Amino acid sequence: MDLFKKVKFLNEIMIEGGKGGARTLTGLNFERKADLKQKFEQIKDYGVKGDDLFYRGRIIASFYGKYELYNKLLLKYNIRWEDKISKRWLPDEAILVLTNNTLFIIEMKFQKVGGSVDEKLQTCDFKKKTYQKLLSGTGIKVEYCYILSKWFMQKQYKDTLDYIEFVGCKFFFERLPLRYLGLPDPNSP
Numbered sequence: 001m002d003l004f005k006k007v008k009f010l011n012e013i014m015i016e017g018g019k020g021g022a023r024t025l026t027g028l029n030f031e032r033k034a035d036l037k038q039k040f041e042q043i044k045d046y047g048v049k050g051d052d053l054f055y056r057g058r059i060i061a062s063f064y065g066k067y068e069l070y071n072k073l074l075l076k077y078n079i080r081w082e083d084k085i086s087k088r089w090l091p092d093e094a095i096l097v098l099t100n101n102t103l104f105i106i107e108m109k110f111q112k113v114g115g116s117v118d119e120k121l122q123t124c125d126f127k128k129k130t131y132q133k134l135l136s137g138t139g140i141k142v143e144y145c146y147i148l149s150k151w152f153m154q155k156q157y158k159d160t161l162d163y164i165e166f167v168g169c170k171f172f173f174e175r176l177p178l179r180y181l182g183l184p185d186p187n188s189p
Contacts, residue, residue: 060097060183061098065091065094067090069090084133102140104143106146107124108146109121124169128167145180150173
């Protein structure tokens with residue numbers, strides 16, 4: 001499917017709150033940079049306590065944004081980042097989903113004009129591989145995605161968006177589908 005037809009399709013079916021029919025992808029709605037924990041607190045059956053995410057009272061994930069990735073997650077595995085990589089990269093958000101043992105690195109890019117973020121989008125492959133190197137030996141898989149403003153739906157970003165998918169990273173426009181994270185949909189039985 002052509003990228004821009006795909007974008008149009010995804011935006012039509014990803015309705016805030018998960019209402020809108022059988023094809024709806026329930027997810028978190030973003031119109032600007034926001035705290036991932038706060039977004040989850042707005043979803044039925046989800047709750048946040050400290051850095052842990054609960055669904056119907058059961059822990060399902062943990063948050064590791066910015067420095068917590070280094071000060072908590074790596075500490076838990078007795079990893080010194082300096083022994084594995086040469087520079088610390090600080091994700092906007094990171095969530096470790098326990099059921100699939102996957103750390104999702106989530107970067108938010110919200111633009112209203114062109115600028116330096118254009119080139120930043122092209123670094124996803126490098127950063128994903130750096131996080132994989134950092135977590136090698138832990139058994140934790142790494143996924144890397146962008147939440148983008150609709151600004152990036154312009155035709156001039158087609159090559160960049162194609163590249164993001166080509167290298168195995170993902171992007172979403174103003175939404176983060178729960179299905180992508182492997183998290184439960186509170187609207188399902």
